[in-house]
Amino acid sequence: MSNTQKNGPLPAVLCLTDACDRPETELFIGLKKAGYDVDVMCNPKGQNYQRLVDEGMVAQPMALEDRFDKVGIAAIREQLKKKDYEVIHAYNPRALACGLTASKGTDIRIVAYRGVIGNISFLNPESWITFLHPRVSKIVCVADAIKDYLSSLKFLWMRIPDSKLQRIYKGHDLGWYQAEPADLGEFGIPEGAFVVCCTGRNSPRKGYDVLIDAFCKLPDDIEAHLILVGDMAENKDLRAQAESTNRSARIHFTGFRRDAPAIAAASNVFVLPSTEREGLPRAVIEAMAYGVAPVVTSVGGMPELVEDGASGLVVAPDHSQALASALERLYRDGSLLRQLGLAARERIAADFHTSQTVQQTGELYNALTGRF
Secondary structure: OOOEEOOEEOOEEEEEOOOOOHHHHHHHHHHHHOOOEEEEEEOOOOOOHHHHHHOOOEEEEOOOOOOOOHHHHHHHHHHHOOOOOOEEEEOOHHHHHHHHHHOOOOOOEEEEEEOOOOOOOOOOHHHHOOOOOOOEEEEEEOOHHHHHHHHHOEEOOEEOOHHHEEEOOOOEOHHHOOOOOOOHHHHOOOOOOEEEEEEOOOOHHHOHHHHHHHHHOOOOOOOEEEEEEEHHHHOHHHHHHHHOOOOHHHEEEEEOOOOHHHHHHOOOEEEEOOOOOOOOOHHHHHHHHOOOEEEEEOOOOHHHHOOEOOOEEEEOOOOHHHHHHHHHHHHHOHHHHHHHHHHHHHHHHHHOEHHHHHHHHHHHHHHHOOOO
């Protein structure tokens, strides 16, 4: 794509985010390489910050404390004076609220990003300073499930017009996932063991208690280990649940780990047993990119990511027996396990590639600014 089109140069865009992850970082860089004049304001403590600096993309560092951050709003306002930006793309609610305030009185198009289901309501005042603000031109939804959720919101005559909603998957690249599988012996797991991995934050909606229950429902002849990666290790109730089972010696809590993808890569199955509000979980994508067979619940965007029976298994949420049956099936059928793992990796390569995100995001900017 050239840096000009028939209607002139491609638009200048100011992206507002926090500690941007790898997919966001590569999206920004990809847009710049495609000819878009993209600047980024982001948290200098983010692990990808230096990469953006090296690419000459950081307008200035910014770490927003809340949705009314006066220092951040002033910084955004000053940046808007330096260039004729046509679009602000905000990647979290704080950035969106501050960007809307800073750009008040301008005709800049505002693009919002939404990665989860829930917490938006016509009766919630905070929603009106973010996603329901009338100056928001587009809401980019990371999954169709999120788009459908936002489309379903109604109160009296009010609703979000379908024209404001657009689904763009957050893209990845298999080349980002080259870490050597971790040595699980560190956690007391013997070499060659069948390992079920789950990674995530300590949140009730993640369904870790359902997973532990499912693991303990596996038949006695199944010699598997369950490794739980993340700060759920701090959940005393969860640990007590694990310790009270007859499989406690095979349930391992690692705590927070920076090598979580490598731990998933060393496992046989990756499970995310969420009970509500999922978008397009990065942990599942990372495991799939390493060729690990995923088992997920039919929550949010996960059935869009994992095709049941083709690139993984999808079970009902909050249903420990269904989850146990899926794990048993993969334990006993090594051919299916390998097949689903290979298909999961190919699914990320073919249908969730960063180049597609760059193209679709650029087309959105062009449409908003009258370039076709």
